[in-house]
Amino acid sequence: MDIYQAFQNRQTIRDFEQTNGVPRMLDPALVNKLIQAGFSAPTNDHMRDWHFVLLNDLEKRSQLVSEVVSPISQKRAENIINRWGLTDAVQREMYLQGIPRQFSMLNNCGCLILPLYRQDLPLLKPKNLSALNYFVSIWLCIENIFNAASAEGVYGVVRIPAPEESKIVKTRLNIPANYEFPCWIALGYPAPDTQRARQVSIDIDTRIHQNQW
Ligand SMILES: Cc1cc2nc3c(=O)[nH]c(=O)nc-3n(C[C@H](O)[C@H](O)[C@H](O)COP(=O)(O)O)c2cc1C
Numbered sequence: 001m002d003i004y005q006a007f008q009n010r011q012t013i014r015d016f017e018q019t020n021g022v023p024r025m026l027d028p029a030l031v032n033k034l035i036q037a038g039f040s041a042p043t044n045d046h047m048r049d050w051h052f053v054l055l056n057d058l059e060k061r062s063q064l065v066s067e068v069v070s071p072i073s074q075k076r077a078e079n080i081i082n083r084w085g086l087t088d089a090v091q092r093e094m095y096l097q098g099i100p101r102q103f104s105m106l107n108n109c110g111c112l113i114l115p116l117y118r119q120d121l122p123l124l125k126p127k128n129l130s131a132l133n134y135f136v137s138i139w140l141c142i143e144n145i146f147n148a149a150s151a152e153g154v155y156g157v158v159r160i161p162a163p164e165e166s167k168i169v170k171t172r173l174n175i176p177a178n179y180e181f182p183c184w185i186a187l188g189y190p191a192p193d194t195q196r197a198r199q200v201s202i203d204i205d206t207r208i209h210q211n212q213w
Pocket residue numbers: 010011012013014094098099102157158159160196197
């Protein structure tokens with residue numbers, strides 16, 4: 001697939017194809033190929049010190065996810081969004097779709113991945129922009145994975161872990177203290193009735209400025 005087409009096709013999917021309640025899993029060779037695409041991303045220190053924990057034993061996955069993420073009802077999602085004071089209709093729609101699916105998307109995807117990067121200094125107390133380079137680099141890697149997946153007809157979503165969630169997951173999975181995961185990556189084949197979230201329309205000519213803003 002043409003790279004521009006892969007970019008355009010990439011979309012967030014939170015409902016994954018299932019058969020009798022069992023997710024359609026990704027072929028391990030395809031997962032390797034996608035992670036290989038991730039390793040093509042640029043990195044600040046040349047080292048690509050990244051690891052990937054695959055959580056595809058469905059029983060163990062479900063145990064871990066149930067420990068750290070709670071299902072949220074549509075009604076509660078609406079209350080949360082109202083509390084945030086969101087007014088944009090498209091944005092509200094996205095959160096209304098997204099919030100109640102945080103639990104199911106991790107459980108039902110065809111491949112759940114924890115991308116890990118080395119973070120020797122405290123991430124949340126950066127002294128300057130360079131201190132964020134390791135965090136930024138892993139996100140470039142993650143973006144490559146999503147675009148490569150899109151070229152393969154595979155889509156998914158990221159979830160940013162809450163601080164306590166990170167701690168528990170790291171302990172349960174034996175992750176070294178100086179490695180962090182910026183997000184969960186849930187990938188899979190879209191459920192048949194899945195629709196892309198309505199998008200905010202952007203005229204990029206209003207976003208490109210010549211020589212000065
Ligand atoms: C940095 C970042 C954090 C995100 N966090 C979450 C998340 O915690 N849970 C979730 O369901 N989606 C999350 N998303 C997915 C966004 O909701 C989604 O990318 C956005 O609505 C645009 O839709 P699209 O990806 O279909 O173009 C995140 C995306 C990004 C880039």
